Amino acid sequence: xxxxxxxxxxxxxxxxxxxxxxxxxxxxxxxxxxxxxxxxxxxxxxxxxxxxxxxxxxxxxxxxxxxxxxxxxxxxxxxxxxxxxxxxxxxxxxxxxxxxxxxxxxxxxxxxxx
Amino acid sequence: xxxxxxxxxxxxxxxxxxxxxxxxxxxxxxxxxxxxxxxxxxxxxxxxxxxxxxxxxxxxxxxxxxxxxxxxxxxxxxxxxxxxxxxxxxxxxxxxxxxxxxxxxxxxxxxxxxxxx
Numbered sequence: 339x340x341x342x343x344x345x346x347x348x349x350x351x352x353x354x355x356x357x358x359x360x361x362x363x364x365x366x367x368x369x370x371x372x373x374x375x376x377x378x379x380x381x382x383x384x385x386x387x388x389x390x391x392x393x394x395x396x397x398x399x400x401x402x403x404x405x406x407x408x409x410x411x412x413x414x415x416x417x418x419x420x421x422x423x424x425x426x427x428x429x430x431x432x433x434x435x436x437x438x439x440x441x442x443x444x445x446x447x448x449x450x451x452x
Numbered sequence: 453x454x455x456x457x458x459x460x461x462x463x464x465x466x467x468x469x470x471x472x473x474x475x476x477x478x479x480x481x482x483x484x485x486x487x488x489x490x491x492x493x494x495x496x497x498x499x500x501x502x503x504x505x506x507x508x509x510x511x512x513x514x515x516x517x518x519x520x521x522x523x524x525x526x527x528x529x530x531x532x533x534x535x536x537x538x539x540x541x542x543x544x545x546x547x548x549x550x551x552x553x554x555x556x557x558x559x560x561x562x563x564x565x566x567x568x569x
Contacts, residue, residue, distance in 0.1 A: 340494075372557050381456070381542055382495075384557035427495075436502045438483055438549065439510060440558060442495040 341365050342430050344443035351450050357415040359446050361428030364409065368430035372440070373402060373413050376425045385426075386413070418450045454479045458543050458561035465533055465568055473528045473564045475543035482548035484526040485510070485558075486518065488539040495542065501526055502548065533568040540565050 343362045351357045361371075369390045374382035388395040388402045388411065395402050401414045415422055428443040456477045465471055477484065485500040487510075497510030501520040515537055517529040526545075530537060546558040 374557075374560075379562070381458075381560035381562045384559070387557055436506075437497075437500055437508065437510070438546070439485065439497045439500065440487075440495070440544075444492070444494045 340444075342428055342441050342443040344426075344428055344446050346446050347444070348447040348449070351418045351448065353420055353450055353452050354417045357413075357418045357422065357448055357450065359413040359415075359426050359428075359448065361411045361413075361443055362409060363411075363430050363441075365430070365432065365441075366406075366409070368432055368441070370431040371402070371404060371411050372429045372431070373400075374427045374429060375422075376427060376445070382427060415448075418448075420450050420452050423448055423450050454559065456543055456545055456559050456561040458541075458564050460564060461562065462565050463567070465566070467534055467568055468532050471530050471533060471566075473530075473541060473543075473566070475526045475528065475561060476524050477526075477543075477545040477559065478524065479545060479559065480523065481545035481559075482523070484520070484543065484545045486516070486526070486528050487542045487544065488512065489542065489563075490539050498528070498541075530566075533566075535568050538566060538568050 372387040373385040375385045376382045386400045404411045425445045425447045427445045429440040459474045482503045486498040487495040489495045496512050499518040501507040541564045543561040544558040
């Protein structure tokens with residue numbers, strides 16, 4: 339059972355416009371949420387994160403919003419650039435004893451068209 | 453440069469032939485973990501380590517072993533690989549934090565694509 343869901347496998351956006359990637363989760367015990375970007379043949383690269391006590395975090399063109407009541411987070415990229423084309427993963431941190439594992443969504447492939 | 457280094461990047465092997473995938477980090481991180489990525493299943497945790505000589509199972513540990521003799525290294529061992537272990541493997545590390553503490557995320561290696569025939 340997927341505890342972290344990214345319901346859109348792919349998204350296509352025009353350069354300069356906003357990209358919105360969505361993520362839903364089911365476990366209210368998650369305390370930290372992260373977005374990773376992945377290019378082919380590379381490992382995931384950390385992009386931005388948000389703790390469960392906040393509702394927004396901004397870093398340059400990237401903003402993550404968290405709606406705890408809806409168990410929903412979103413990543414906004416403004417303006418989108420062709421170099422943003424990659425697979426984006428949403429991950430949630432779960433503490434289980436000593437384990438600080440990440441629970442991952444299946445990813446959304448973003449294509450930014452020039 | 454702060455990084456997690458995995459080797460090899462690609463490996464094709466035969467069923468039953470023991471292999472080791474190495475992972476090394478230069479950030480003095482206490483916590484290290486192995487994940488495998490499979491289509492439709494995403495990334496799933498295999499094993500993790502809180503510190504030297506402290507390791508434990510993740511969600512899919514069957515068929516794998518790990519060791520943590522030094523803080524920087526966390527090798528993944530497949531004693532008798534089988535075709536269902538064909539996958540893309542990632543090693544990751546982060547600082548040890550407690551609930552309510554936040555850091556900049558987990559650093560991942562570039563991945564090892566393993567094919568077992």
